[in-house]
Amino acid sequence: MNSIVFPAIGIGNLGFPIDLVAKTMLTEVQQFNTTNLQKVTVIVHPSDKESVQCFTSIFRHGNRGPITKEHQHFMPKKSAQTSGALGKVSSPSLGVYTMQLGQVTLEVSSGDITKEKTDAIVNSSNPTFSLKAGVSKAILDAAGGQVVHECSQIVASSNKQHREIVTSSGQLPCGKIIHISGCNGLSTIKEVVLSVLKLCESHQFTSIAFPALGTGQGGVEPGDVADAMVDAVVNFVKKKKPVHVKFVKFLIFQPKMLADFHQSMIRRSGEKVEEEKGLFTKIKGQ
Secondary structure, three states, rough: OOOEEEEEOOOOOOOHHHHHHHHHHHHHHHHOOOOOOOEEEOHHHHHHHHHHHHHHHHHHHHHHHHHHHHEEEEEOOOOOOOOEEEOOOOOEEOOOEEEEOOOEEEEEEEEOOHHHOOOOEEOOOOOOOOOOOOHHHHHHHHHHHHHHHHHHHHHHOOOOOOOOEEEEEEOOOOOEEEOOOOOOOOHHHHHHHHHHHHHHHHHHOOOOEEOOOOOOOOOOOHHHHHHHHHEEEEEEHHHHHHOOEEEEEEEEOOOHHHHHHHHHHHHOOOOOEOOOOOOOHHHHOO
16 A cells, blocks of 8 residues: 545544644644555645644644645655664774664764764753853853853843743854753753753754763763763653654774773664554554
8 A cells, every 4th residue: 555545633623622633633644644545635625624724734844845725635655664672783984883772863972072064962060050160161151252142132021930941142153042950960960851852852952962971070880870860761762752852872982982882772773672563554554
């Protein structure tokens, strides 16, 4: 079977919100991986102007192909592996280790995070996002006064304590800087990494670079940090099924820590990925 037609499921008697149905159907098709199905059509009754407008708007935002008022045609993405086992660890060049986790590539290497051109980089800071020590100092110094000013403005304009904030990149080549706090202990590292990855997905960032969290002033053992950070990425892929995030990089400032991260990746390689089946996967299996 190379094509299938769906009605706009659930917006009639079931009364589901139109925008939720449109977003859900678009997401399911984009995540569905197949070599046979080539065309999916969603029929929206032309007399239902509200539904036509909603589906058109959401599908145009998610897919830039041509759209008609009566029905929408879109193609499932030919994506990388999204299920099965976590990929083996490879080393494409000296001191660089990569691992495929579904659609997400995890890379670990030594280097300077201020030189990264990813959509975002992570700055591990304090509760007021003003820390100027270690990697945080290097990031803020390289980014310039504009970023420091943005951080202070966000803190001053809010009555609540932020765990993470997003600023411009200033003079850095990355897209944005995600500043995080409360990452001074092993118990919080995994939680913080997962939270940042969710934030990246919601902002539709495709790539993100982290430093080795907690190994500086936090004083956490590098091996424990490596396990927590790698586990967070694996759990993110397994449970959240990201659509936008494709590349996660851990930048290790001290090359001697590379071995710890390499071993953590090896321990998780080959592990089976059990993702929740989506609508179109369930149909295929019937």
